[in-house]
Amino acid sequence: MKTILLICILLLFSITASASDEPPAWLQQAATFGKNFENSRVPAVVLLKEQTVVVNEDGKQTTTERYAVKVLIKEGRAYATMSAPYLLETTKFKEIKGWLIQGSSGVKKYNKESVLDLTAAPNDVYSDVRVKKLDASDDTTTGMIFGYEWTTEEKPLFNQADWHFQNRLPTLLSRFTLSMPSGWRAESVTFNHQKIEPVVSGSTYTWELRDLPPIERESASPSVSSLTPRLAITYFPSSSSRTTAAASFNSWSEVSSWLYQLTESQSLPDETIKTKVRLLIADAKTEIEKIRAIATFVQSVHYISIQTGVGRGGGYRPHSATEVLNKSYGDCKDKANLMKAMLKAAGINSYLLVIYSGDPNYVRMEWPSPQQFNHCIIAVKITENTVENSDGATIVKDSKLGQLLIFDPTDEYTPLGDLPDHEQGSYALVVSNDSGSLLRMPVTPLELNRLEREVEASLGVDGSLNATVREKAFGQTAVSVRRESKQLSKADYRIAIEQWINRTVNGAKVSKIDTKDDRSRFDLEVDFNASRYGQIMQDRLLVFKPAVVVNLSQVALPEGGRKQAVVLDAQDQREEFRIKLPEGFEVDELPDAIKIEAPFGSYKTSYTIKNGYLIYTSHLLVKSAMVGVELYPAAKTFFDKVRASTQAPAVLVRK
């Protein structure tokens, strides 16, 4: 990646200048919008963000995008860029132009010779998805206006479009126009904003917003796609239209059926698959054991992405299960599809499930569209017997399909019976010919994702410390530590543990690191010692922090006002520190025990002296929640207190 980035930078430097040219009228007009704009807190202001889609009777469409941005401070230079994703085989760029209005220095024009063309997925072995990029940032200084216009022709896969009215920058005018043949109609849904009604003129629809304020970056805030006003549009040919190429969707079941037609033939198990399945489930006695054996195997299939024919539906169609098994690699849909084929060979029905990975709030029920998904997992139909013998954490009941066990075979660190946290609570679509519907994914209970930490330590009279940390991580907490231990080499994992311990215990020497992973639980045991942990004062006091180790990722919410909700990840962390006190010392002062209750969680600590040990316990519970702005002060106080308690010292005094 470093090499590729370096090459991109080198190429950018070789962009050549073109002769000055008058900017088009639309850009000159847009330039007038920002004359009186003032906001010292933002790097740039978008003067115009506009896309026009013209659909022909044969389904082909011509898209034109126009954009103008004014750079307000140096950092705003980074926004003097164009980035236009496209599909290699099906999108044709008719025109790309850019202009930089440099004030008294005139106008610099950019043509197609200035445009970088690069792969949008450098980590894929191959992908049809590419990006046209124009970068004028090196030519830009404060006060300049950058604008671009591009036009493409393509035959889209769907009669659908979506439009983000802004990114993070303030936007003075944002407009989306859809022009269709006579008799066609369009329906739109608005997200993150009150319903935006189009202005309709014949078969041309225009949606528009003005003077959108910036979306500032705040820690632990929702994703920008949950904040920016968005438009989702589906358009429908007239009844007399002869076009059949692109799909319009009225319902989720139509989307499901469309995906089914595209995928079903790829999951037919052949003899190779059947043989492999027989081997895998030879010792499995129950349905869940069979599913687990197959799931574990498919998880071990290497994730490798090859995206061809995306413009013709290739992005939704898996490679055949036999091919994936033979090559032992594939992407998410390949892996889910292989699992489906293998389950079929084992006599178990299952369904592909499309989902959006990374933001559980991304998929909206109001817009039936395959474009809302970026990931594929699986729903396995299970019997009541299997349901009764499981904790049910990832089982969903569908009114038509019955009990479905949800599983993500791409995430090699999340075992069967669990689901990646960024998918929990999200909508996902079951791919079925006639019974597909949008399902809400399960959210696993807090205690199934808990972390139990026990620290057994001994404090010396000189402040030295010998300690053993034992952790038991469950569920998604186990996944994050498992991922770290599996992805890092042994040497790098050791370094990571040493860095963690040394954050609180200066000069700690780690003597042992043991891990144990039975897939349902990840255990870690670390032995370490440090010559000076406690501080001797006046030769009579010994001061130390009972929280010998702390979590690396503590929630820290800054001071000041808050504009967006706080997104909290679930936590259930139970700690017990047993610290043997040195001979000849007794406790003089201990931190106060804490008990805090909040709508989104609770925290309590205790300190006990027993048989020469200081026993410090803490229990932190945080619900996965979106905390509203009104609760920000409470959330900040809560997490400040949690952090402060890990810093609180105990004082021993020489007897």
Added chain:
Amino acid sequence: MMKCIKTLIVFVAFFATMLFTTEAFATDWRPIDPAHLALKAPVVEKDADAEAIFWEIKVQDELDGDTPRTVLQNYIRIKVFTDRGKESQSKIDILYRNRTRITDIAARTIKPDGKVLELKSDAIFDKTVVSLNKIKVKAKSFALPGVEPGSIIEYKWREVRDDRLAYYIRLQFQRDIPVQLVKYYIKPLPMTSNVYEMRYKAFNGQTSPLTLDREGYSTTTMTNVPAFREEKYMPPEYSVRPWILLYYKERKDIKPEQYWLEVGKKTFDETKSKMKLSDEVRKLATSLTEGASTPDEKLDRLVQFCRTKVKNIYDDASSLTEAEIEKMKENKSPEDTIKRGAGTGSDINYLFASLATAAGFDARLARVSDRSDIFFDKAFADDYFLNTSDIAVKVGDEWRFYDPSSRYVPQGMLRWQEEGLEALVSDPKQPFFVRTPFSSHQKSVVKKNAKFKLTEEGVLEGDVKVEYTGHFAIEKREELDENSLEQSEKEIRASIRRQVGEAEISDLKMDTSLDATKPFTYSYHLRIPAYAQRTGKRLFVQLAVFSKADEPVFPESNRIHPLYFPYPWSEEEDLTIELPAGFKMDSPTAPKPVNAGEISQYSTKLMYTKDGSKLIFKRSFFFGGGGSIFFPQSMYPQIKQIFDLVQQQDKHTITLKQEVTSQQEGN
């Protein structure tokens, strides 16, 4: 250098009599040793996830018609031991650019049971990673099928670099995984004349002596090469990893001393015209130095003129756009540079040299290397690494070095990359090496002065002033060039939080003066809500406020590479803390000193006012004394210990005890 390669290509094209046909690229694989298939653990590094059994590279210069080209044939066989090895090794991207072709790719997986899975030709993708106009970076990409722990994978490809020769190319021996055997086969362009020859120079490793095989290749090997890993504070990559420099040179045996004499003379000849004196230059030098009483004063004025009156067109601070730079004409003489008031870094240095000469000094161009790339060794008789330059001026009996093109470098210093190096001072008769100055830790200092007030709730609040000098100041000013004031302030706030933890920072004022003779300073108001820890009757206060949230510098117990710090530095802190009413210090002690002799020292001083209401804490630390910035790997425990001890002492706290009031006593 470009001239040399052109001459060489023409020469070769003219005299070569023999056309080489390309060796047919064998698609047959070498037999798999069953022992390798059965191998359960790596040989070179015990915890490796994958290990190359061999990696062979044939480098051959040849003619395709009249056109020279370099052909590199790679063949690598890798044993995969773990899932991590599978993940990292089974997806291959072979990048190439214009005038380069990748051909004859073959790959296969040998499963642990001996089953072979060949890569099919339709599984090799040719993708354009990025293109701009006619420039393209492409990649041949493929994934090896059926890889699992225990598998052997192997692949080979042929890279043809058209219209080029192996002229100063760097050949690697180290990969991201360990390699049992690396073997280079090298075949130069056949030449009928004895004027040029191909040479190679090995760095940082024990390669076997070149031996000629039956096919006419000179071969060299290296065995048991560990994986390359980066570490914090390590020497430049090319000073630690094994590699070969391959180049052509005139076929003559020349000793380094003689070679440098020739290079120094040639440099003098080549730069003479660029430093040419003219009446204009003389007049300017006279007016600039008028009234200056000492050589230093004169030279300082000349440097100041070059920095303030001539715009370095490649400096971020110049605010010139690329288009404006392209429009500019080339300066052919110092006079041109004066007239245009702008030029490249070299133009500015040449102008300075000619002004200094006009002012009566002996000024020369001095060629230096860049120690952020590699450590220069003059025993290697080639000027490849002398890729930058400064101006050497003789003042009295000593040579001083100046780089007016780097506008933020204070007088008497150079950029750290050029300090402490052997510089070749050009001369028409007797060029010579002089070591460039090396700035001591007193030159690069960060000073913090603060006046705080502590409340009984543990809140620390007050005003802070920070001052950077030397290399610190250069870096800060360069950052300021890159960023807006807003961004710079944002970064300063982030850096303060890295030192003190969560805090409120207000009234941040930055001195944006770009004057290299002055320190870079800023001030701010700081409020740390839970700075001191409160127990029932005590407050615990860490004295080293700006080390409150410091992370350990070297938490790792093991070290692979030597340690290397770019430059020596010092830290000075002077804090006053007003204590909360009703609390008094309980037998406070200062952190203990850490003494590492000449290399590093840490000391503190704790004082308090008579009434005990204020404490004054002074902290002083330096590292790199005596120019010690490089330490062998064996010294890692000692260096780690210095930083651990300093951090430990920085965590030292004092106790404030609540005074018992008469009312409380009564209770």
